[in-house]
Amino acid sequence: xxxxxxxxxxxxxxxxxxxxxxxxxxxxxxxxxxxxxxxxxxxxxxxxxxxxxxxxxxxxxxxxxxxxxxxxxxxxxxxxxxxxxxxxxxxxxxxxxxxxxxxxxxxxxxxxxxxxxxxxxxxxxxxxxxxxxxxxxxxxxxxxxxxxxxxxxxxxxxxxxxxxxxxxxxxxxxxxxxxxxxxxxxxxxxxxxxxxxxxxxxxxxxxxxxxxxxxxxxxxxxxxxxxxxxxxxxxxxxxxxxxxxxxxxxxxxxxxxxxxxxxxxxxxxxxxxxxxxxxxxxxxxxxxxxxxxxxxxxxxxxxxxxxxxxxxxxxxxxxxxxxxxxxxxxxxxxxxxxxxxxxxxxxxxxxxxxxxxxxxxx
Amino acid sequence: xxxxxxxxxxxxxxxxxxxxxxxxxxxxxxxxxxxxxxxxxxxxxxxxxxxxxxxxxxxxxxxxxxxxxxxxxxxxxxxxxxxxxxxxxxxxxxxxxxxxxxxxxxxxxxxxxxxxxxxxxxxxxxxxxxxxxxxxxxxxxxxxxxxxxxxxxxxxxxxxxxxxxxxxxxxxxxxxxxxxxxxxxxxxxxxxxxxxxxxxxxxxxxxxxxxxxxxxxxxxxxxxxxxxxxxxxxxxxxxxxxxxxxxxxxxxxxxxxxxxxxxxxxxxxxxxxxxxxxxxxxxxxxxxxxxxxxxxxxxxxxxxxxxxxxxxxxxxxxxxxxxxx
Numbered sequence: 213x214x215x216x217x218x219x220x221x222x223x224x225x226x227x228x229x230x231x232x233x234x235x236x237x238x239x240x241x242x243x244x245x246x247x248x249x250x251x252x253x254x255x256x257x258x259x260x261x262x263x264x265x266x267x268x269x270x271x272x273x274x275x276x277x278x279x280x281x282x283x284x285x286x287x288x289x290x291x292x293x294x295x296x297x298x299x300x301x302x303x304x305x306x307x308x309x310x311x312x313x314x315x316x317x318x319x320x321x322x323x324x325x326x327x328x329x330x331x332x333x334x335x336x337x338x339x340x341x342x343x344x345x346x347x348x349x350x351x352x353x354x355x356x357x358x359x360x361x362x363x364x365x366x367x368x369x370x371x372x373x374x375x376x377x378x379x380x381x382x383x384x385x386x387x388x389x390x391x392x393x394x395x396x397x398x399x400x401x402x403x404x405x406x407x408x409x410x411x412x413x414x415x416x417x418x419x420x421x422x423x424x425x426x427x428x429x430x431x432x433x434x435x436x437x438x439x440x441x442x443x444x445x446x447x448x449x450x451x452x453x454x455x456x457x458x459x460x461x462x463x464x465x466x467x468x469x470x471x472x473x474x475x476x477x478x479x480x481x482x483x484x485x486x487x488x489x490x491x492x493x494x495x496x497x498x499x500x501x502x503x504x505x506x507x508x509x510x511x512x513x514x515x516x517x518x519x520x521x522x523x524x525x526x527x528x529x530x531x532x533x534x535x536x537x538x539x540x541x542x543x544x545x546x547x548x549x550x551x552x553x554x555x556x557x558x559x560x561x562x563x564x565x566x567x568x569x570x571x572x573x574x
Numbered sequence: 575x576x577x578x579x580x581x582x583x584x585x586x587x588x589x590x591x592x593x594x595x596x597x598x599x600x601x602x603x604x605x606x607x608x609x610x611x612x613x614x615x616x617x618x619x620x621x622x623x624x625x626x627x628x629x630x631x632x633x634x635x636x637x638x639x640x641x642x643x644x645x646x647x648x649x650x651x652x653x654x655x656x657x658x659x660x661x662x663x664x665x666x667x668x669x670x671x672x673x674x675x676x677x678x679x680x681x682x683x684x685x686x687x688x689x690x691x692x693x694x695x696x697x698x699x700x701x702x703x704x705x706x707x708x709x710x711x712x713x714x715x716x717x718x719x720x721x722x723x724x725x726x727x728x729x730x731x732x733x734x735x736x737x738x739x740x741x742x743x744x745x746x747x748x749x750x751x752x753x754x755x756x757x758x759x760x761x762x763x764x765x766x767x768x769x770x771x772x773x774x775x776x777x778x779x780x781x782x783x784x785x786x787x788x789x790x791x792x793x794x795x796x797x798x799x800x801x802x803x804x805x806x807x808x809x810x811x812x813x814x815x816x817x818x819x820x821x822x823x824x825x826x827x828x829x830x831x832x833x834x835x836x837x838x839x840x841x842x843x844x845x846x847x848x849x850x851x852x853x854x855x856x857x858x859x860x861x862x863x864x865x866x867x868x869x870x871x872x873x874x875x876x877x878x879x880x881x882x883x884x885x886x887x888x889x890x891x892x893x894x895x896x897x898x899x
Contacts (some may be wrong), residue, residue: 355643
């Protein structure tokens with residue numbers, strides 16, 4: 213597959229078109245109808261949760277949130293491929309992938325309400341926390357990949373980065389280290405066309421981002437990231453390649469961030485309506501829905517009822533997240549070191565004395 | 575007991591720990607085949623294989639960042655950043671991730687990493703090879719900063735650092751890598767982190783120092799003794815956490831304190847010790863706390879470096895002034 217879709221020729225690997233029609237008959241995703249419908253439902257859940265998160269933020273009940281609207285197929289492709297004990301090293305815009313790895317919406321809400329607890333992802337096996345500094349998480353994936361090889365484990369490390377992240381030094385260093393170490397890492401670039409307001413053409417002069425794989429001597433592939441079938445196949449082939457001891461792979465997933473960078477951002481300042489409408493036609497959920505309808509895999513009239521159920525469940529988890537006990541002072545100090553040094557114990561005790569004084573004055 | 579210099583003592587500590595624990599990996603630039611530019615990791619690759627002691631591509635951010643991932647996946651990396659001045663590309667990974675992973679995940683992922691960092695001046699080196707930036711590191715929450723001054727301490731402290739589940743910056747005073755030899759037990763022993771050591775007891779003035787400056791203070795103490803001044807010398811051994819009790823106890827006795835450190839004076843270790851002494855021993859003071867430190871300048875290249883480096887005479891000069899205040 214990697215030879216056939218050479219990023220040097222700027223070929224985009226795609227299976228269905230915007231109307232949900234299979235246009236590439238040479239590659240078969242091989243997903244069962246149940247898996248396809250289930251995938252659509254997962255993507256729908258992620259999108260519903262995403263909309264609700266933005267709405268909670270607008271109501272002042274949550275802080276800054278980075279919407280994932282429009283990029284759901286990439287998360288779902290990862291979810292279809294990884295095994296429970298494979299590693300996932302996230303950035304901060306892949307809601308569906310976090311959920312698929314075992315995080316709950318309550319976790320996600322808690323994190324964006326301001327609790328560290330929300331990014332521990334206790335129920336997600338082998339998932340790293342959300343990483344804010346752009347590109348930096350890729351090195352953790354390379355290091356985990358080294359450890360997987362060192363311990364002779366049968367695991368693959370999946371990691372994601374945005375198009376802006378490919379300009380960082382850590383992107384280069386991570387691909388280079390992973391390649392030299394033959395580490396089983398699948399690097400996925402979520403090329404959503406913008407790094408906040410800066411378009412891709414101001415990030416790179418390369419014809420695409422997947423071609424950067426050539427410099428590291430590893431396979432790369434440019435994929436329609438809004439085409440679940442193509443994304444699934446690309447991730448699957450990459451994971452198989454890495455799992456067999458061949459080393460890392462670089463996937464560029466073409467997508468579009470339909471929402472704002474975060475709830476603090478206003479994309480009308482840097483995007484045109486025409487551009488948005490163009491990308492609307494490629495929407496991963498709409499395309500998959502058309503495919504499902506054409507092939508009569510599921511009665512999509514049930515969708516609205518489903519969304520109502522999802523909303524109820526999401527709101528239930530939001531309420532749980534909202535009703536946390538007050539953040540204890542101890543939690544500020546407790547996790548700085550494996551064992552709290554006397555210095556921190558003293559600082560905490562001193563501050564507690566002040567709090568007691570303040571309480572007594574009331 | 576075997577006579578060792580600091581390079582041999584550190585190598586011995588690494589050897590002992592690697593022999594005990596398969597999860598320890600040692601890596602960095604030139605640490606494998608060559609055994610490190612200072613030969614600190616000599617023979618470790620031969621003995622433990624390339625998977626456990628290896629050369630990386632030349633990229634400090636990646637050395638630090640991949641170690642964060644290795645910690646999450648259950649390894650205990652001991653990484654070498656070849657020179658203090660090469661640390662800066664790795665600062666993002668250090669501050670944004672290595673020091674934060676444990677707190678960020680509420681203890682789910684530990685960071686049992688040791689960063690070995692040769693530091694300090696006085697060796698006629700190239701630019702960016704002579705700095706003492708321990709105060710910068712002491713200021714970073716989530717990091718512990720350890721600095722030995724003898725081969726014995728280097729071995730015992732490094733063993734503790736490797737056994738600790740916390741992230742430790744182990745700063746090695748390269749000026750005295752081979753300058754001091756002493757008897758060091760061949761078997762495993764450890765020295766607790768965060769505890770200073772009173773090297774000489776005295777009554778007139780407390781001098782707090784660490785790393786390569788200990789030897790310079792000891793030379794100054796010979797002059798002080800001839801002048802009839804009794805100096806109490808404390809080797810800090812750990813910049814963070816700092817051993818407040820040992821310093822306070824000493825200053826209560828002597829009533830005077832001088833900090834000797836190579837790093838720039840402003841916002842430095844001396845400033846911290848002065849603040850601690852003011853907070854905890856204020857009424858015992860008979861003279862203002864004094865800082866004998868580097869200037870707030872870039873360390874000059876070798877021909878000008880003697881202006882920067884702290885000499886025993888300068889230390890004695892300040893000891894005498896403080897005692898006669």
